[in-house]
Amino acid sequence: MSAPISPVVEASSRQDLCEIEATVTSGFEVVALQDAVEKLGCKVVRGRGRIFIHIPVKQAEKVLQLGGVDNLYVVVKRYEDFNFSKDQLVLQGAVNWPNAYHICGDNHEKAWPRCQQNLDFVREKRRVKGRSSATCDVMKWDVTNLPLRDNTVDVFITDLPFGKRLGSTMDNRVLYPKALTEMARVCKPKTGRACLLTHDRRSIAKAMQAVSHLWHRGIVLWINIGGLAAGVYMLHRNADDGKKERKEARGGQNSAAGQ
Structure with a gap:
């Protein structure tokens, strides 16, 4: 009969483990998981576009043997009280640019209340540390019908x-x-x-053609999001909405008609 493991030993063994997050191409999570289990012989949990490896600290270097992963991250801490989601974009802005005013919106019933919880969490943390409050408001809205006045926003940042x-x-x-x-x-x-993040290249390309009188494209940065190749598009607002071009076109038509 084996002796029971003491709580002290059990706790010590947990402390010797570390968690490593590895991003993989979407659709190949099972292959990456099986490869990690075979090569590392440890607990591996599958997520979307990533796997989580629980491995002893002394053996952590073995994860470099994995061939089907893109990036490796050591999970230092998980925040149970902070619901990470799209709102982290506006929260990061409110924390790092406190002199600007930030507005966060979503049309999902659960998204904007969670964002408000996150905002309250950030504000309390800053209050405890004696820092200024995050200048940000949260609301429910539809991006195709925004409750904002014309010509009032400086920058849009969104994860499409x-x-x-x-x-x-x-x-x-x-x-x-x-x-x-x-x-x-x-x-x-x-x-x-406008700073836009999307994986759907064809849809954003077609959209840019349709609104070329409103926006012109600047730089595009390509990044990896959970194994997906996504683009960060920087758009610049045109000055006259193409009114000048349309006016010149109408003038040309009138001249042609007069002749």
Whole structure:
């Protein structure tokens, strides 16, 4: 009969483990998990676009033997009270640029209350540390019908639906042009900007063609999001919405008609 493990030994063994997160290409999570189990012989948990490896600290270097992963991260701490989601974009902005005013919106019934919880959490942490409060408000809205006045926003930062877990590429081809048109309405002409993250290259390309009189594209940075190749698009608001070009076109037509 084996002797029972004492709580002290059990706790010590848990402390000797570390958790490593590895990103993989979506659809190959099972292959990456099986490879990790075979090569490392430890507990591996599968997620979407990633796997989580629980391995003794002294053997952590063995994860470098894995060939089917893109990036490796050591999980230092998990925050149970903080619901990480899209709102971390605006929260990071509110924390790092306290002199600006930030507004966060979502149309999902559960998303904006969670964002408010996160905002309250951040504000309390800053209050305890004697720092200024995060200047940010949260509301429910539809990106195609924003409750904002014309020409009032300096910068939009948004994580557009990829068409994977949320929606589809067909939905995106309808949503993207409407969203960009509405953002152009409330964004300041000439100086306004929009920073967009998406994996759906075709939908954003078609949308940009449809709203070229409102926006022109700047730099594009390619990044890895959970194994997906995504682009960060920087858009710049046009100064006159193409009115000058349309006026010249009408003038040319009138001249031709007069002749």
